[in-house]
Amino acid sequence: MTARIIDGKAIAAALRETIATRIAAQPYRPGLAVILVGEDAASTVYVRNKDRAAKAAGLNASTIRLPAETSQASLLATIQSLNDDPDIDGILVQLPLPPHIATDAIIRAIDPAKDVDGFHPDNVAALALGAPSLVPCTPSGVMHLLHAAGTNISGARAVVLGRSNIVGRPMAALLLAADATTTIAHSRTANLPDECRRADILIAAVGRANMVTADWINPGATIIDVGINRTPDGTLTGDVDFAAALPTAGAITPVPGGVGPMTIACLLDNTLLAAGRRRGSKAGGSSSGAIPAMKSIAGTFGSSAPEPR
Ligand SMILES: Nc1nc2c(c(=O)[nH]1)N[C@@H](CN(C=O)c1ccc(C(=O)N[C@@H](CCC(=O)O)C(=O)O)cc1)CN2
Numbered sequence: 001m002t003a004r005i006i007d008g009k010a011i012a013a014a015l016r017e018t019i020a021t022r023i024a025a026q027p028y029r030p031g032l033a034v035i036l037v038g039e040d041a042a043s044t045v046y047v048r049n050k051d052r053a054a055k056a057a058g059l060n061a062s063t064i065r066l067p068a069e070t071s072q073a074s075l076l077a078t079i080q081s082l083n084d085d086p087d088i089d090g091i092l093v094q095l096p097l098p099p100h101i102a103t104d105a106i107i108r109a110i111d112p113a114k115d116v117d118g119f120h121p122d123n124v125a126a127l128a129l130g131a132p133s134l135v136p137c138t139p140s141g142v143m144h145l146l147h148a149a150g151t152n153i154s155g156a157r158a159v160v161l162g163r164s165n166i167v168g169r170p171m172a173a174l175l176l177a178a179d180a181t182t183t184i185a186h187s188r189t190a191n192l193p194d195e196c197r198r199a200d201i202l203i204a205a206v207g208r209a210n211m212v213t214a215d216w217i218n219p220g221a222t223i224i225d226v227g228i229n230r231t232p233d234g235t236l237t238g239d240v241d242f243a244a245a246l247p248t249a250g251a252i253t254p255v256p257g258g259v260g261p262m263t264i265a266c267l268l269d270n271t272l273l274a275a276g277r278r279r280g281s282k283a284g285g286s287s288s289g290a291i292p293a294m295k296s297i298a299g300t301f302g303s304s305a306p307e308p309r
Pocket residue numbers: 045046092093094095096117137138166228236255256257258259260261262263264
């Protein structure tokens with residue numbers, strides 16, 4: 001048997017369309033500010049794609065490009081002015097930052113109500129307590145993909161490979177909130193392949209090209225590949241050996257065209273959600289509220305975007 005391919009590009013396009021319809025129904029244009037410090041090649045592409053997608057969906061989006069030598073104090077001042085700007089609903093600082101800037105201090109400086117990345121400690125704590133507010137975009141996108149794939153989450157054994165603050169930890173919190181029996185596996189986990197082989201749902205987010213091979217996969221499992229690795233010949237590849245996994249997995253995301261496009265769609269969703277809350281629109285319904293897999297955390301997860309008025 002061959003695994004079903006979960007088409008993240010198409011699912012993200014549908015989500016962006018839903019969000020655009022909701023934005024068009026609002027009496028205001030939600031504002032999104034994205035800050036890029038330096039000229040990291042991949043970050044430059046991601047920020048350009050965010051800007052395009054945000055504008056296409058009807059957001060009032062702007063990108064603030066700062067030189068790599070920007071001081072931490074100057075970046076903090078930029079964030080403060082965006083925190084104070086009533087037209088800005090969402091603020092995102094593209095990561096990674098240059099090494100002389102303390103990422104933690106920057107994330108803490110963002111108004112949690114405008115933190116559309118969901119990285120501020122207040123938002124992290126809310127998610128950990130099972131009452132998520134603004135949820136990190138990549139894990140949020142993964143939940144959408146699991147739903148679209150028709151994967152049963154409640155009661156399933158989920159293994160998250162990787163424990164980063166951006167993906168692994170919030171991913172595990174979301175799966176737990178959706179009633180999966182959730183394990184975080186990492187570089188120190190004993191018998192890593194055995195651990196992964198127990199998973200009905202395997203989320204690979206380690207950042208090592210093709211690390212997950214066919215013998216790590218439980219036959220029929222849903223495999224979500226969050227890895228984006230560039231091989232020496234310039235090819236983009238995930239953390240899962242896709243070709244080898246195909247005959248064993250039940251469903252699998254490709255790289256590119258899997259999780260990546262969902263990250264950007266969920267950023268738009270978070271911006272709409274943040275705008276609705278800040279501007280006092282009645283929250284309810286949402287692009288992701290329609291997702292049964294998230295019912296247990298409905299109303300708080302993903303976009304409780306304002307209803308059209
Ligand atoms: N402030 C943040 N920084 C970073 C985040 C984040 O969520 N917030 N995530 C990643 C990068 N990222 C978004 O910023 C991102 C990565 C990849 C994609 C994507 O669409 N990938 C495509 C392939 C693109 C390519 O050719 O390189 C795909 O997978 O199909 C979107 C967003 C780190 N930084």
